[in-house]
Amino acid sequence: MIALNVLTLVTLFAVPAATQEDGWERTRAEAEMQHEIIMLLIENKQFEQIPVAAEKIFExxxxxxxxxxxxxxxxxxxxxxLHHQETAIAHQVLDIAIKCARDDKVKARVFREKAYLFKKEGNSEEALRYFEESLELERKARLAPD
Amino acid sequence: MTDTECRAGTNALTALMDNELSREEAFALENHLRDCPSCRQEYESLLYAYQLTCRMPEIEVDPSLWPQIRSKLSSESMIGRWKRFIHGLLFDRPWVPATAALGIVAVVLFLLVGPPPDNPASKEFSAFVQQREILFKRDQGVLFRSGGFNRYEPRRNPFMRQVQYTGQNPFRSRR
Incomplete structure (x- = not known):
């Protein structure tokens, strides 16, 4: 009887944990593969296909x-x-990332990426605007209850 | 007795005292002085001053006086020139003082209002860009210094499974 109880407890806690781990492993493997696809697209200079491929990772x-x-x-x-001077595609990719980001902390960091991209393009005004927005999002994330 | 005669008479008084008038002119003026009390009074006061001056002793003039006077005159003419220049600046070309006034107003406003406040985020942003540049270079796969060593980190798949290098022989039996 004791053994059965122990087994039940193990099943209750260990199985979801294992499932969760398996779930992440599947996600990781999928993301790894998708990332390689994007790298190949970049290598073959098929830039216009990158946003769709990136969305599969961010989703x-x-x-x-x-x-x-x-x-x-x-x-x-x-x-x-950026190394291929494909800033318009980079903007599209980051916009998708912003759309898919699930919490403000992550969104704020992607906003910083947008700011960096604008800075690299020489648009300092817009860069600063995005950076300020990222600070605001971080502030909101800090204030939000866990 | 007319005003014109009086005016002409008073103008000719000094000439009469200096014997510069013709006989006819002197005669006419003396006639006028006899008939006109105000002109006669003027003549008498002038004559008194004239006689006083004649009685004064002659003064020896210092030879260095004239250069002094001349330098004073020239400095006064310099001031006059400056005055004329400023007058010309103010009234002949009105856009000059207008521009100067506008400039002064702008300077005063700038001093009162001060420069635009420095955005605190911009400092933080520059620091972020600096850090991000390092990452950008690393993602390019370039050599960079870290902890005193030159390290080369090529771009790698972030989703790749982390393999920890233990330093042990991987072929050694675990038993």
């Missing part, structure tokens, strides 16, 4: 502790596109 469910990967991907794509 994925990232757990709370993996949100930094969402931002990192946005940074990597911005940089890769």
């Amino acid at each position: 994925l469910e990232f757990p709370e502790d993996q949100q930094n990967l969402f931002v990192r991907e946005a940074q990597l794509l911005t940089d890769a596109l």
Whole structure:
């Protein structure tokens, strides 16, 4: 009887945890593959297909502790596109990331990416505007109850 | 006795005292002085001053006086020139004082209002851009210095599974 109770408890706690881990593993693998596709698209200079491919990554469910990967991907794509002077595509990608970002902290960091992109384009006014907006979002995120 | 005669008479009084008038002119003037009390009074006061001056002793003039006077005159003429210049500036070309006045007003306003306040976010933004530039270079796959070493970090897939290098022989049996 005791053994059964223990087994029930283990099933109750361990199985969802394992499922959650499996879920993230699936998401991670999918994102990894999608990222490689985007890198190939960049290599082949098929830039116009990148926003759609990037959306597939940003639409994925990232757990709370993996949100930094969402931002990192946005940074990597911005940089890769900037190296090819494809700023218009980079803007599209970041707009998709902003649309898909699930919390204000992540959104704020993507806003900073937009600010950086504008700065690289030489539009300091717009860059500062986005940066200020990111600060405002961060402030809101800090004030919001957990 | 007319006003014109009086005016002509008083103008000729000094000439009469200096014997510069013709005989006819002197005669006419003396006749007029006899008949006109106001002109006669004027003549008498002038004559008194004239006689006083004649009685004064002659003064030896210092030879250095004239250069002094001349320098004073020239400095006064300099002031006069400046006065004329300023007058010309103010009244002949009105746009000059108008522009100067506008400039002064602008300076005063700038001093009162002060320069536009420095945006606090802009400082933070420059720091962010600096940091982001480092990341940008790293993502390009360039060499960069970190902790005293030159490190090369190529762009890599952020979703790739983290493999930890343990330093152990991977082929060694775990048993």
